[in-house]
Amino acid sequence: MKAFIARVLACIVFLLHMVGTAQAQLTNLAGGGTLPIGSGPLCGGFVNGKFQPPCKAVAAAFVSDVKYSCPAGSFFDANGKCYSCPANHTRTADAVTTDRACAKADPTIKGGDVAATFGGPLCKAAAGSWSFKDGSLGGSCWSCPNGYERSVLSVDDSRACRLPGKMGYASPTQVWKGNSDLAACQAHVQRYGPSGKGEVFYDGWVGYTGCWVCPAGFKRSTNAIYEKNGAMACFQNSPEAWSKATMLGKANCKPGEFEDARNGGECWSCRAGTTRSVYPVHEGRACTVWGGYVYAKATETGSSVLGCGTGLGSDKGETFFDTITSKDPNVQAAIRQQSGGTLPQGIGQSIGGTCWKCPVGYKRMDGSAPVYGAQACGSKTIVWKSAPYAHSGLFGLDGGEEVALALVKDGALINQLADAAVPKLAATSAEARKKVWDEIARTPQTSGPLLLAVLTRIKAVATNPAQASAAEKRLAASFSNAVVSFRTYLAKEALGAYHAWYDVTQAQKSANKGRASTPGASLGATVGGDVDLTVPPDYAQVTRDAIAASVHVGTVGAGIAGYLAITTENVMQAIFPSVITFKELLAGGATVSSITAGAGAGSLAASVGPQIAIAVAVELIIQVFQLAVEAKEAGPKLQANLLSAQQPYDLARLMRTTDGGDEITSYWTTVTSGTSRAPRNLAAFAAASASMR
Numbered sequence: 001m002k003a004f005i006a007r008v009l010a011c012i013v014f015l016l017h018m019v020g021t022a023q024a025q026l027t028n029l030a031g032g033g034t035l036p037i038g039s040g041p042l043c044g045g046f047v048n049g050k051f052q053p054p055c056k057a058v059a060a061a062f063v064s065d066v067k068y069s070c071p072a073g074s075f076f077d078a079n080g081k082c083y084s085c086p087a088n089h090t091r092t093a094d095a096v097t098t099d100r101a102c103a104k105a106d107p108t109i110k111g112g113d114v115a116a117t118f119g120g121p122l123c124k125a126a127a128g129s130w131s132f133k134d135g136s137l138g139g140s141c142w143s144c145p146n147g148y149e150r151s152v153l154s155v156d157d158s159r160a161c162r163l164p165g166k167m168g169y170a171s172p173t174q175v176w177k178g179n180s181d182l183a184a185c186q187a188h189v190q191r192y193g194p195s196g197k198g199e200v201f202y203d204g205w206v207g208y209t210g211c212w213v214c215p216a217g218f219k220r221s222t223n224a225i226y227e228k229n230g231a232m233a234c235f236q237n238s239p240e241a242w243s244k245a246t247m248l249g250k251a252n253c254k255p256g257e258f259e260d261a262r263n264g265g266e267c268w269s270c271r272a273g274t275t276r277s278v279y280p281v282h283e284g285r286a287c288t289v290w291g292g293y294v295y296a297k298a299t300e301t302g303s304s305v306l307g308c309g310t311g312l313g314s315d316k317g318e319t320f321f322d323t324i325t326s327k328d329p330n331v332q333a334a335i336r337q338q339s340g341g342t343l344p345q346g347i348g349q350s351i352g353g354t355c356w357k358c359p360v361g362y363k364r365m366d367g368s369a370p371v372y373g374a375q376a377c378g379s380k381t382i383v384w385k386s387a388p389y390a391h392s393g394l395f396g397l398d399g400g401e402e403v404a405l406a407l408v409k410d411g412a413l414i415n416q417l418a419d420a421a422v423p424k425l426a427a428t429s430a431e432a433r434k435k436v437w438d439e440i441a442r443t444p445q446t447s448g449p450l451l452l453a454v455l456t457r458i459k460a461v462a463t464n465p466a467q468a469s470a471a472e473k474r475l476a477a478s479f480s481n482a483v484v485s486f487r488t489y490l491a492k493e494a495l496g497a498y499h500a501w502y503d504v505t506q507a508q509k510s511a512n513k514g515r516a517s518t519p520g521a522s523l524g525a526t527v528g529g530d531v532d533l534t535v536p537p538d539y540a541q542v543t544r545d546a547i548a549a550s551v552h553v554g555t556v557g558a559g560i561a562g563y564l565a566i567t568t569e570n571v572m573q574a575i576f577p578s579v580i581t582f583k584e585l586l587a588g589g590a591t592v593s594s595i596t597a598g599a600g601a602g603s604l605a606a607s608v609g610p611q612i613a614i615a616v617a618v619e620l621i622i623q624v625f626q627l628a629v630e631a632k633e634a635g636p637k638l639q640a641n642l643l644s645a646q647q648p649y650d651l652a653r654l655m656r657t658t659d660g661g662d663e664i665t666s667y668w669t670t671v672t673s674g675t676s677r678a679p680r681n682l683a684a685f686a687a688a689s690a691s692m693r
Helices: 004-017 182-192 329-338 400-410 412-420 429-442 448-463 470-514 523-527 539-549 559-564 569-575 593-599 611-625 631-645 658-672 682-690
Strands: 040-043 061-065 081-084 102-105 112-114 117-121 129-134 140-145 161-163 166-170 173-177 200-203 210-213 234-238 241-243 246-250 258-260 266-269 274-276 287-289 293-296 299-303 320-322 354-357 383-385
Touching: 040 470, 061 329, 140 161, 173 182, 182 200, 182 210, 246 631, 383 470, 400 412, 400 448, 400 470, 400 682, 412 429, 412 448, 429 448, 429 682, 448 470, 448 658, 470 539, 470 631, 470 658
Parallel strands: none
Antiparallel strands: 040 383, 061 354, 081 299, 102 293, 112 287, 117 266, 129 140, 140 246, 161 241, 166 234, 173 210, 200 210, 258 266, 274 287, 320 354
């Protein structure tokens, strides 16, 4: 985790300063929705009927010297990263990303089976329709109108839903009793009515002799008039009908839940430290408690893929290796330029090669340009820029100021949080508390302890709303709405990048048709560059950059991220044993002074590694969107992402699992990071803080 500090901060600095503004913006999305002004392709795109200039070659960012071992006290995992277990825990055979990655012997824990918790249906349709899961797009949710069934045709066919044809029966009405014939019956009905009815017929069966009229739209059936007292004497054929299916979003359960096929697809969860048993999910023994042990998550401590660790380079793309060492004067000159004129400690001491990364949308060229040069990376697709998202911050949320001020006036929880930061924040509890209260008096909007305290109240509302105040309930609802808005923004940015890439591919096809006499003409011949139409944008990176762009450089070290980076896991678990579950953020931090100073971070926590928290928060959000998609299905999948993002954000359901609680913290970290919005009544915070010093 410590290695994330420089990596993430450099990423954010780079993203906000690398390229200037786009020459043109895309504002409309196919399928509805708009993009913020400022979002669009920077280069390589097709905008307003014209090809943009190709993306020019740019420099690579130095990441680190080659590393072949994990930090002390940690272990290497097959996923290419290094992890550590909490104190007195050992590594288990379970996957390193699960909450059973580490274990500690505890004879008081008794084994057995316990019930699973129902989360909700896998797919949920609006009123007047029913939902189902389809295997397309990696699993997606769709709906058909009520009364319709799923047809055998593809889910994207206009006839994916079928209303079966059927024969209906009805009773006729007798309009004349006695002997007659059909012609006389028809003449009678024509003269005396009733009008607007169905077929007229005569029946001579004893007891039913006379003239009869079927209901409107019905005809005489072959059934005898006396069958079921005439209830089947008239029939009507309803022809089959067709309808398209409506896509609802991705067929995914919430973090920490698992899918079960029951009732067409349901989501359930086992409590932390237990595993799914072989028994049916709805029975009271669906999860197994393994006796004798307490389980915990592992904490990521760094990356070691192919010997390349995380360091000064940002998370811009795939790390690549170069044989040149950091002893080379040209490499050292490039590092100095990247890190503000200084050469970080330890550079030049390795005898191995070096690790580098290219900016978003760029790849390492064929090697003809030196890795330390200005043209080490090139692009064969569009480069997308996302307009920064304006987060509301704590004091932009309904109820945020009331809840925060109440916590400040009470003071107990904030003092506990201040104590948890000793000795990294200050040498003593008294000094730490003074620093915390001084910051709350001046800038409560960036106070990590205050933001974390408010988060505990939001989680408490989700788990026990009956004990929450009216302001806390309003705050939880407002935060949920803010998450939906942010998720929608992220999904639209990825979808916008797809449409920008699609537009340039279609424009190239049209251009090629117009130049039939020039076989094989490429986009490069049109705009002076080399654009590979088979290479779509990296949608995960587009989303990652959009998140990073919403955190202002000047305050990147502030807020909850900075505070979480200096606390210790055991202290935080003691304070919040059942509420705070974001253990990855509580492992401590480190500093990279040259990078931190260059970012202009201003809060008391700015120098202690808040980027660790931001990095984990960003990656958890990215995982939910599942953006590793193939070009041929990118459009529908990204549209499904957008539909899923627009669904309500269910805090109560998420709080039922450890992973769900982690996701809530991730969004709270991003929503409250980088905002300068102060409370309306700053004087009240200053006065309440003064009474606590």
